[in-house]
Amino acid sequence: xxxxxxxxxxxxxxxxxxxxxxxxxxxxxxxxxxxxxxxxxxxxxxxxxxxxxxxxxxxxxxxxxxxxxxxxxxxxxxxxxxxxxxxxxxxxxxxxxxxxxxxxxxxxxxxxxxxxxxxxxxxxxxxxxxxxxxxxxxxxxxxxxxxxxxxxxxxxxxxxxxxxxxxxxxxxxxxxxxxxxxxxxxxxxxxxxxxxxxxxxxxxxxxxxxxxxxxxxxxxxxxxxxxxxxxxxxxxxxxxxxxxxxxxxxxxxxxxxxxxxxxxxxxxxxxxxxxxxxxxxxxxxxxxxxxxxxxxxxxxxxxxxxxxxxxxxxxxxxxxxxxxxxxxxxxxxxxxxxxxxxxxxxxxxxxxxxxxxxxxxxxxxxxxxxxxxxxxxxxxxxxxxxxxxxxxxxxxxxxxxxxxxxxxxxxxxxxxxxxxxxxxxxxxxxxxxxxxxxxxxxxxxxxxxxxxxxxxxxxxxxxxxxxxxxxxxxxxxxxxxxxxxxxxxxxxxxxxxxxxxxxxxxxxxxxxxxxxxxxxxxxxxxxxxxxxxxxxxxxxxxxxxxxxxxxxxxxxxxxxxxxxxxxxxxxxxxxxxxxxxxxxxxxxxxxxxxxxxxxxxxxxxxxxxxxxxxxxxxxxxxxxxxxxxxxxxxxxxxxxxxxxxxxxxxxxxxxxxxxxxxxxxxxxxxxxxxxxxxxxxxxxxxxxxxxxxxxxxxxxxxxxxxxxxxxxxxxxxxxxxxxxxxxxxxxxxxxxxxxxxxxxxxxxxxxxxxxxxxxxxxxxxxxxxxxxxxxxxxxxxxxxxxxxxxxxxxxxxxxxxxxxxxxxxxxxxxxxxxxxxxxxxxxxxxxxxxxxxxxxxxxxxxxxxxxxxxxxxxxxxxxxxxxxxxxxxxxxxxxxxxxxx
Numbered sequence: 001x002x003x004x005x006x007x008x009x010x011x012x013x014x015x016x017x018x019x020x021x022x023x024x025x026x027x028x029x030x031x032x033x034x035x036x037x038x039x040x041x042x043x044x045x046x047x048x049x050x051x052x053x054x055x056x057x058x059x060x061x062x063x064x065x066x067x068x069x070x071x072x073x074x075x076x077x078x079x080x081x082x083x084x085x086x087x088x089x090x091x092x093x094x095x096x097x098x099x100x101x102x103x104x105x106x107x108x109x110x111x112x113x114x115x116x117x118x119x120x121x122x123x124x125x126x127x128x129x130x131x132x133x134x135x136x137x138x139x140x141x142x143x144x145x146x147x148x149x150x151x152x153x154x155x156x157x158x159x160x161x162x163x164x165x166x167x168x169x170x171x172x173x174x175x176x177x178x179x180x181x182x183x184x185x186x187x188x189x190x191x192x193x194x195x196x197x198x199x200x201x202x203x204x205x206x207x208x209x210x211x212x213x214x215x216x217x218x219x220x221x222x223x224x225x226x227x228x229x230x231x232x233x234x235x236x237x238x239x240x241x242x243x244x245x246x247x248x249x250x251x252x253x254x255x256x257x258x259x260x261x262x263x264x265x266x267x268x269x270x271x272x273x274x275x276x277x278x279x280x281x282x283x284x285x286x287x288x289x290x291x292x293x294x295x296x297x298x299x300x301x302x303x304x305x306x307x308x309x310x311x312x313x314x315x316x317x318x319x320x321x322x323x324x325x326x327x328x329x330x331x332x333x334x335x336x337x338x339x340x341x342x343x344x345x346x347x348x349x350x351x352x353x354x355x356x357x358x359x360x361x362x363x364x365x366x367x368x369x370x371x372x373x374x375x376x377x378x379x380x381x382x383x384x385x386x387x388x389x390x391x392x393x394x395x396x397x398x399x400x401x402x403x404x405x406x407x408x409x410x411x412x413x414x415x416x417x418x419x420x421x422x423x424x425x426x427x428x429x430x431x432x433x434x435x436x437x438x439x440x441x442x443x444x445x446x447x448x449x450x451x452x453x454x455x456x457x458x459x460x461x462x463x464x465x466x467x468x469x470x471x472x473x474x475x476x477x478x479x480x481x482x483x484x485x486x487x488x489x490x491x492x493x494x495x496x497x498x499x500x501x502x503x504x505x506x507x508x509x510x511x512x513x514x515x516x517x518x519x520x521x522x523x524x525x526x527x528x529x530x531x532x533x534x535x536x537x538x539x540x541x542x543x544x545x546x547x548x549x550x551x552x553x554x555x556x557x558x559x560x561x562x563x564x565x566x567x568x569x570x571x572x573x574x575x576x577x578x579x580x581x582x583x584x585x586x587x588x589x590x591x592x593x594x595x596x597x598x599x600x601x602x603x604x605x606x607x608x609x610x611x612x613x614x615x616x617x618x619x620x621x622x623x624x625x626x627x628x629x630x631x632x633x634x635x636x637x638x639x640x641x642x643x644x645x646x647x648x649x650x651x652x653x654x655x656x657x658x659x660x661x662x663x664x665x666x667x668x669x670x671x672x673x674x675x676x677x678x679x680x681x682x683x684x685x686x687x688x689x690x691x692x693x694x695x696x697x698x699x700x701x702x703x704x705x706x707x708x709x710x711x712x713x714x715x716x717x718x719x720x721x722x723x724x725x726x727x728x729x730x731x732x733x734x735x736x737x738x739x740x741x742x743x744x745x746x747x748x749x750x751x752x753x754x755x756x757x758x759x760x761x762x763x764x765x766x767x768x769x770x771x772x773x774x775x776x777x778x779x780x781x782x783x784x785x786x787x788x789x790x791x792x793x794x795x796x797x798x799x800x801x802x803x804x805x806x807x808x809x810x811x812x813x814x815x816x817x818x819x820x821x822x823x824x825x826x827x828x829x830x831x832x833x834x835x836x837x838x839x840x841x842x843x844x845x846x847x848x849x850x851x852x853x854x855x856x857x858x859x860x861x862x863x864x865x866x867x868x869x870x871x872x873x874x875x876x877x878x879x880x881x882x883x884x885x
Contacts, residue, residue, distance in 0.1 A: 020425050023151055024089060028054025028080025028131055029122075031088065031110065033095065047539050049122045050098050050107045051145055054080040054131040056286075058251040069468075071251075072285070078250060080130040082123070087112070094118070098410070101673060106515040126151045129161020159522060160243050176244035176260060177555045186212045187230030187269075187275050187697065190259070192245055192827050205267045205725065206248050206256040206278040207283035207293050209448075210234075211307065224577065226306050230275035238266060244427040249285040256282050271296030276305030277837035284465070312404030314452050322402045331571055334373065335383030335441060338424070340398065341568070353401040353421040353454035355441045358383060358474060372487075376781060378480035379473050384442035388511075390434075390574045391426065399423045402452035423455055430456055437463040439473020488586065489522060489533040490606060495586035502579040502588065510534075512570045517544045518562025518603060521570070522579065523593070533587040537580055538615030538624055539600045541608070542638065558638050562608040569602065570594050581593040584674075590622070607636035645663040663808040667863045670748035671799045675784050675791070676818065678774040679747025682806060688773050693725075699726055704759035711758055718768060719744070722750070728765065728772075729758075744771035779833050780812035794841045801825070802832060 010609040024032050029049045044817040054685040055077030095113060097108040111118040124805060125131040126148055133145075133152045156163045182200065183191035187210030192203050210231075211224035244260040261268050267286075270276040271293055278297050283290050301308045315323050327340035330347065335357035337350050357377040374380055414459065424431045433456065435441045443464050444695035448452050454460055466477045482712040502508060514522040518543035523534045542559035570592065592599040603609035605627040615621045633637045665682040672678075680688070699718070709729045711717060721741050733741035737755045744751070745767070785791040806823040823832045836842045 025081055025085045026034075027057050028077060028125060028170060030083060031084065033093065045106065047095055047097070047110060048105060048107045048466075049131075050109055050132050051148055052122050052126060052131040053134055057081065057253075070083070075129055075251065079161070080125060083125065083128065083130055087121070087124070093121075120293050122148065126350055127155055127160075129155040129158075129163050132162065164190075177245055179243055179245045180242060181238040181241055181259070184231055186210050186227060187234045187270055190234070192240065192243075194245070201255055203245060203247075203255050203257045203259070204282070205270075205276075206258055207278060207286040207290065208267050208271060209279045210270060210276045214226060215841055226275060229306070229384065233270065233273065233275055234266060237261065237263070237269075246287055250284070251282075256285055258286065264464075268292055268296045269441075272299055274300035274303070274308050276306065277448075280446070280457075280461070284461060306871050312879075315400050317401075318400060326395055326400055327399055328395050329393065332384055332387045332391060335380055336386065336801065337433070340396070348420065350398055350424065351419045351421045352435070352441075353405075353433050354422055354444050354446075354457055354460055355436060355454075356444050357441055372485075375483040375485045379440055380480065381483050382473070383435060384441055385434060386438065388572050390455050391424075391431070394426060396424050396426045396431075399425075399455065401455050404452065408661055410869050416871065421452075421454075430459065432456075433459050433463045436460055437467055437472070439467040439471075439475050451850070460710075484528070485524070485529050485531060487531040489531055490586050492586040495582055495588065498528075498532075499579070499582050499588070499711060505579075507578055507593070508575040510575050512573055512575060513541070515563060515571050517541060517559065517566045518566050518608060519600075520587075521566070534577060534579075534592065535583070535587050535589045536600045536603070537591055538612055538618055538620060539603055540612045541603060541610075545772070558608055561637070562603060565603065565608055566599065566605060570599060576752040591618075598623075600624065603629060604631070607631040607638055610638065613826045619705060661810055663810045665806060665826070666809045666823075667806050668802045668804065668823075671795055671803050672748075673791070673795060675782070675794060675798070676776055676778050677798070677802075678776055679809065680746070680773045680775075680808075684770075684773060687770055692769050693764060695728075695762070696726055698762065698764075699759075709755065709758050709760050711755055714806065716745070716761050718761055719751070719753060719756050720757040728761070728771075729768075744774070748774035748776065775824075776808070777821045778816040778818055779836075780816055781845050782833050782836065783845050786840060790841070794836060797839070798832070802836075808852065 016689065026032065026046070027110065029052055030046060031049075032044050032046050036042060040069070055074030056071070057077050058073045059071045062884050068299070083185045089354055091112060092111055092114060093112055095108050095110045096116075097106045099107040101107075110121045112121065120133070126133060128601045135149065161167060178195040179192040180195070180290045181190050182193050185191070185202075188205040188208050190203055190515050192199060193200050201257040210228035213227055214222045214224070216222055234325060238259065241261065246258045246260065247255060248258060249256045265288060267276075267288075271278065278293050282792070283293060287504050301313065304311055325342065327342050327350075329338050330341050331339040333349070336355055337351045339347055341347055358377050360373075363606065374384060398419060402421050404416070404419045404421055407416045432441070432454065436443065443460050444453075445455075467473065471477060484496075488498060509526060509527060510525050512521050513524045513537065516533075518521070519536040519539060521534045521536075523532050525531075525532060541562050542556035543553070544559045544563060545555035546553050573594055576593045578588055578593075581586045581589045583589060600609070601620060601623050602614075604611060611621075611624045611628045615624050631637070632642055635642060665686065666679040666680055668677055669681045670678040695718075704718075709717065711729055711734055713734060715731045717729055717731060718726050721744070722729050727744050728746055729742040729744050730752070732743050736742070739752055740755050740758065741750065741752050744747075785794060802823065802825070806826045808826060808829070809821050810823075811819045812820050815819050824830060825832065833842075837844055862876070866879075
């Protein structure tokens with residue numbers, strides 16, 4: 001019942017109460033007794049009454065512990081304490097200690113008088129209905145415990161105290177009591193004589209604090225600014241006057257209340273005249289309306305009177321149009337911020353004032369798992385979804401409360417940029433208050449002098465109190481919701497398994513989670529609980545800038561406008577998608593519909609995209625082409641510099657173009673499945689061998705400590721290959737310490753290794769000393785087979801012919817990702833690509849140089865080799881059959 005405890009037997013002890021001590025009666029079931037004084041102050045002991053429990057008194061939240069909260073009185077707690085105070089203060093009592101816990105807490109029976117024939121205090125409390133019996137520890141052979149149970153049953157039958165109708169609602173609080181103010185200590189603390197019982201009590205005004213008089217350690221008294229004026233203001237209106245006092249709470253033995261005078265409420269007057277400031281810890285119990293206190297304080301701040309004479313409002317430097325405005329919500333960021341679009345078209349990030357979104361306690365334990373805050377932090381997804389459904393695409397009223405200055409990184413806190421914190425409302429509803437009332441966010445606790453807070457801070461506190469009481473969201477004792485969302489973006493095998501299901505489903509519901517570019521998006525599929533990368537079908541959108549192996553690819557014109565258009569139209573909206581196919585990287589391709597419109601069509605209609613030839617097979621082709629033709633005629637955006645050129649002129653220029661042949665010796669090191677290959681320059685081969693030899697000798701002399709290197713994406717490092725030798729490599733991806741994707745920069749091959757096989761790159765052997773030797777190339781004038789089996793045959797043939805051999809290479813033209821080249825065998829000088837065409841393994845790219853087109857006609861059906869074994873299938877690839885080159 002009382003933790004680790006032991007039953008002890010003590011002789012009857014006499015005790016003696018010293019009258020007037022405010023800490024003598026702690027609660028309805030705990031008292032402090034003092035013995036007879038002998039040569040000095042008597043010793044004190046705290047006795048807790050055995051076998052009963054009275055309501056706990058209100059307690060103030062511990063300072064410096066933001067997670068603790070103020071707790072109000074339990075029902076009938078104050079009445080139980082008053083019952084003991086009246087009965088015991090200054091009286092002689094005796095007691096026996098029955099139990100003493102390991103922490104030294106003593107439980108016993110207290111009698112009024114010098115022996116056990118006196119009144120049993122516990123019996124009296126139970127009989128009056130002011131305490132309950134702890135029946136869980138009752139032993140049937142204990143007559144004292146049995147008597148307590150009988151008294152409780154009688155109290156219940158008589159409906160006394162706790163057992164009366166309405167039970168815990170009976171209190172003297174919130175009811176005006178007649179009183180006379182006998183003394184004013186400072187502007188917000190008085191001594192009052194309560195009538196008609198003539199109790200003299202100290203009352204602190206609820207919700208406010210005036211400047212005070214402080215006594216220093218050396219005995220001198222220091223006075224805060226305006227303390228004397230505030231005291232005089234209260235004295236001149238209340239001292240020796242008949243008033244009414246509403247007792248509102250008693251946390252930590254401090255009586256809080258409101259003093260009502262026929263001429264008004266002194267609390268509100270003190271605030272309005274600038275003699276007091278609001279305090280959060282006691283404002284919650286103020287019964288006359290906290291909004292009146294805030295309004296009075298706000299009035300004094302605006303007039304800069306008395307304690308507010310140097311006050312500067314958090315938004316004083318903002319124009320009125322920047323303090324209050326209407327904006328459209330474009331994106332919800334986690335659960336406490338949103339991106340809005342102003343009337344000027346500018347995008348601005350707004351944080352909800354004074355709230356803290358859900359957060360995870362402690363560190364993420366699963367280090368191998370990629371941490372995703374939206375799905376891994378309890379209630380973060382629910383909070384984001386609440387805001388998304390309520391706000392996305394709608395206009396809201398924004399009132400800026402304060403600007404939180406940028407902060408640098410600390411020992412345990414990250415760096416934050418400057419934040420605009422505001423109250424956001426829609427239809428008269430405060431979004432932050434609605435979020436907190438559902439238990440999807442908590443309130444930030446501030447220092448008392450910190451004015452950078454929500455202008456509706458009290459409403460937020462009340463909403464959080466309701467959420468705690470009702471056990472909503474974060475305050476619920478139920479198991480937290482778990483969201484198992486699979487991210488199959490870039491997972492080719494998983495995407496292949498998922499593709500038939502999406503194709504059969506037709507239109508599927510989705511939410512756009514992220515926009516990479518005008519035509520590339522990340523979608524959340526709620527029914528399938530997965531994330532996919534989705535590419536818009538039928539269009540060719542301007543590409544944004546991105547990092548490529550050869551450097552940064554410059555953004556194409558109007559790529560940013562296309563991405564902004566897509567964001568404004570679909571980001572975080574509920575859409576429908578039709579999946580048609582997928583690419584080799586595991587990205588799904590299809591059509592996206594929102595509110596009856598097709599996003600591909602919308603981009604073309606706004607001259608932000610061109611029609612791709614693959615659209616000819618779709619039902620939207622006519623709509624797309626007509627929209628494209630209209631934009632082309634108006635020369636809008638991407639068509640601004642369009643000039644239609646005659647076909648003859650293009651053919652003439654093509655035929656006159658001379659091909660430059662400048663073959664150089666290379667060593668082919670790696671062949672990729674995409675028919676790309678990597679090669680080394682023979683001229684720099686000796687430099688690479690010398691560097692490798694020196695590097696390995698140095699590593700052998702000073703071996704790296706295994707596991708000491710922490711790989712990061714993009715690092716140039718050392719890696720141990722299967723042959724046990726060290727090579728230069730670049731980190732491409734880090735899944736976990738046991739799975740690190742590396743690219744060998746001098747040979748072009750890739751591997752997944754453990755971080756224990758990696759080491760830091762010595763500066764003497766980095767890419768500044770010798771650049772990466774493996775260069776990526778693609779075959780010129782050749783169409784890469786789309787069929788996987790055919791392409792595999794081609795790769796096998798090339799590997800057999802040229803991998804790890806010296807060849808001659810000529811750069812023909814540039815490609816999107818790498819140069820396109822022709823390559824010859826080192827001994828016979830035969831063209832490798834020409835041999836592939838002759839063997840019927842690939843086709844010539846007829847859109848390129850014309851001197852190779854005759855090879856197609858010569859080899860078509862030539863012996864029916866490989867792809868030609870069923871004859872010439874290219875005849876069906878004409879425009880009238882829906883194919884456009």
